[in-house]
Amino acid sequence: MSRATRVLLLVSLLMLLTTLAFGLVAAVAFVSPTIGRFLHFEQLRAIHVSAALFWIIGGGVGVTYVFAVRVLPFPPQPRVWRGFVVLWMVAVSLAFVAYALRQYGGREYWEFPPSIGAVFLAAFAILAAAFWKPRWAFSGEAPAYLLMWTTGIGFLLTAFVEQNLYLLPWFGGSVLREIAVQWKSNGSMVGAWNQLIYGSSLYLMVQLSGDRSIAVGRRVYLFWLLGFTNLLFNWGHHFYSLPTADWIRHVAYAVSMTEWLVFLDVVREFRRRIVPAQRSARPLVHRFLLGAEWWVAVNLFLALIISIPAVNRFTHGTHVTVAHAMGTTIGINSTILLAILGYLCAVDGGTAVRERVLKAGQSTAMVGLGVMFAALLCAGYGKALASPPVGPGDPQVVMRVVLGPMRVVFVGGALLLVGLMPVILIYAKSLLLAPSPLWKRTAHSEARSID
Amino acid sequence: MASRPPLAAATILLFVAYSVLVYRVTEDPQGGQADGSVRTGMRVWRERNCQACHQLYGLGGFMGPDLTNVADRRDSTSIKIMIQYGTQRMPPHQLSGPELTGLLAFLRRVNSTGSAVVPSGAVHWTGTYRRRAP
Numbered sequence: 001m002s003r004a005t006r007v008l009l010l011v012s013l014l015m016l017l018t019t020l021a022f023g024l025v026a027a028v029a030f031v032s033p034t035i036g037r038f039l040h041f042e043q044l045r046a047i048h049v050s051a052a053l054f055w056i057i058g059g060g061v062g063v064t065y066v067f068a069v070r071v072l073p074f075p076p077q078p079r080v081w082r083g084f085v086v087l088w089m090v091a092v093s094l095a096f097v098a099y100a101l102r103q104y105g106g107r108e109y110w111e112f113p114p115s116i117g118a119v120f121l122a123a124f125a126i127l128a129a130a131f132w133k134p135r136w137a138f139s140g141e142a143p144a145y146l147l148m149w150t151t152g153i154g155f156l157l158t159a160f161v162e163q164n165l166y167l168l169p170w171f172g173g174s175v176l177r178e179i180a181v182q183w184k185s186n187g188s189m190v191g192a193w194n195q196l197i198y199g200s201s202l203y204l205m206v207q208l209s210g211d212r213s214i215a216v217g218r219r220v221y222l223f224w225l226l227g228f229t230n231l232l233f234n235w236g237h238h239f240y241s242l243p244t245a246d247w248i249r250h251v252a253y254a255v256s257m258t259e260w261l262v263f264l265d266v267v268r269e270f271r272r273r274i275v276p277a278q279r280s281a282r283p284l285v286h287r288f289l290l291g292a293e294w295w296v297a298v299n300l301f302l303a304l305i306i307s308i309p310a311v312n313r314f315t316h317g318t319h320v321t322v323a324h325a326m327g328t329t330i331g332i333n334s335t336i337l338l339a340i341l342g343y344l345c346a347v348d349g350g351t352a353v354r355e356r357v358l359k360a361g362q363s364t365a366m367v368g369l370g371v372m373f374a375a376l377l378c379a380g381y382g383k384a385l386a387s388p389p390v391g392p393g394d395p396q397v398v399m400r401v402v403l404g405p406m407r408v409v410f411v412g413g414a415l416l417l418v419g420l421m422p423v424i425l426i427y428a429k430s431l432l433l434a435p436s437p438l439w440k441r442t443a444h445s446e447a448r449s450i451d
Numbered sequence: 452m453a454s455r456p457p458l459a460a461a462t463i464l465l466f467v468a469y470s471v472l473v474y475r476v477t478e479d480p481q482g483g484q485a486d487g488s489v490r491t492g493m494r495v496w497r498e499r500n501c502q503a504c505h506q507l508y509g510l511g512g513f514m515g516p517d518l519t520n521v522a523d524r525r526d527s528t529s530i531k532i533m534i535q536y537g538t539q540r541m542p543p544h545q546l547s548g549p550e551l552t553g554l555l556a557f558l559r560r561v562n563s564t565g566s567a568v569v570p571s572g573a574v575h576w577t578g579t580y581r582r583r584a585p
Binding site: 030033036037040041042043045046104105106107108111162169170171172173174175176177178179180181183184225228229232233238239240241242243244245246248249250251253308309310311313316317318319321322383388389393395398399402 | 502566579
């Protein structure tokens with residue numbers, strides 16, 4: 001693993017820690033107006049959500065690069081890769097300097113001044129230029145993870161450009177257009193990083209099982225196409241309530257419902273996946289993967305329900321949406337990334353103490369996430385009852401209703417931080433000090449053995 | 452999957468065409484572009500990160516209320532006072548005259564685009580609903 005890659009993954013882990021810590025402080029500001037007066041919630045939230053994105057995107061790109069250089073006949077040039085890492089670091093640093101100075105100007109999740117977006121754009125452009133080799137991904141029996149990496153990296157750039165179209169007068173001059181395009185592109189961005197992370201997860205499962213056939217074949221390509229179609233067309237559920245053309249809503253509704261196929265497949269395959277986990281030589285990695293599998297089922301079910309416009313009418317604008325966002329970014333994206341990083345850091349096979357610490361950390365984090373998820377659903381339910389179209393929507397009443405569950409969210413968040421802290425520290429120590437033999441594999445040795 | 456390249460190309464072309472269509476139809480009902488004062492308000496909304504605490508059409512943070520139709524619920528004076536002096540949870544914002552005027556103009560423009568609440572009569576038995584004629 002190159003130094004640039006290790007730095008990227010270390011900084012991504014720092015972003016995860018930042019997300020957890022600032023999320024907890026933001027929760028304190030939310031539940032306690034007395035303490036909240038000394039904190040700046042708009043600053044805490046900006047740091048929290050941006051750090052989450054930087055962890056997921058930086059970590060996703062980093063692990064994809066580690067795997068991609070093993071399988072691509074002509075991997076990205078090291079110099080170009082270093083260029084991306086440097087630009088990414090500069091962009092992330094500038095964003096946090098802006099937040100520290102309470103300078104904003106961007107849109108949700110990218111609240112830093114738009115001028116900093118130019119650095120992110122350069123980073124995404126270099127990444128796409130280095131990585132994007134569609135003829136490999138779309139030819140013959142290319143494994144599905146190549147397809148996923150290609151579409152993921154391509155759409156990181158596309159979605160980011162679209163997210164900044166509001167800077168053009170024609171887009172920014174219409175309120176409805178500005179909101180629609182923002183949430184259209186946000187949906188595509190999520191789809192893009194999902195493609196990267198699921199692609200890397202699929203590659204990992206090929207490595208763990210030694211069975212290449214799970215990455216080729218009609219079934220896995222059909223599920224890739226389903227995921228890709230959702231990336232392209234499923235963002236409409238973000239703004240069902242926006243008074244725009246109805247067909248946008250109808251298309252999004254129809255595309256959303258195709259994910260029942262994914263849900264049913266996850267449920268059907270779940271039992272089958274437990275057996276390899278129990279017999280695995282890498283039990284810790286498998287624990288994370290199984291945890292992610294469980295959260296895929298839970299979050300997919302919730303997403304399918306709230307994607308029904310008639311249900312969304314009540315849940316939109318409530319903490320049910322937050323439960324969905326946290327459940328997916330933590331339960332799925334972060335858990336898969338931690339599984340992959342655990343594999344790369346060779347966490348299995350360490351001392352018995354380290355194994356116990358990691359297992360306890362992982363279990364505590366999953367319990368914390370479960371507590372947070374359930375509490376957010378309760379807060380969302382309460383807010384829905386107190387808000388139009390059901391309730392009067394008095395802000396004081398709404399806040400009174402959600403405060404209790406939000407205190408429980410704080411407890412869940414604290415468990416999450418306590419659980420993941422030792423995991424992050426052990427991974428970081430491994431990246432800094434103890435090179436894993438897995439890093440030394442080259443594209444040629446791996447390509448011959450697997451592909 | 453021998454037909455992958457044409458299938459992927461067709462899907463992407465469909466996405467581009469669909470995106471252009473979405474851009475064209477998501478226009479404010481009053482048509483035209485927002486004037487200078489509204490655009491000033493949009494800029495202030497972003498620069499003060501109002502979306503961290505408030506929502507428009509349910510999108511944003513949940514510390515404060517949804518402000519889509521606040522211009523209907525409150526008069527300009529009371530909105531100005533809340534912005535300038537804050538509340539128990541909302542910090543005060545010292546804005547210049549044009550910024551405050553622009554922010555109010557922006558909130559009035561948002562209010563004129565429609566209601567954040569979907570009436571029960573709009574819901575169809577298939578689970579979807581109609582908000583606006585195509």
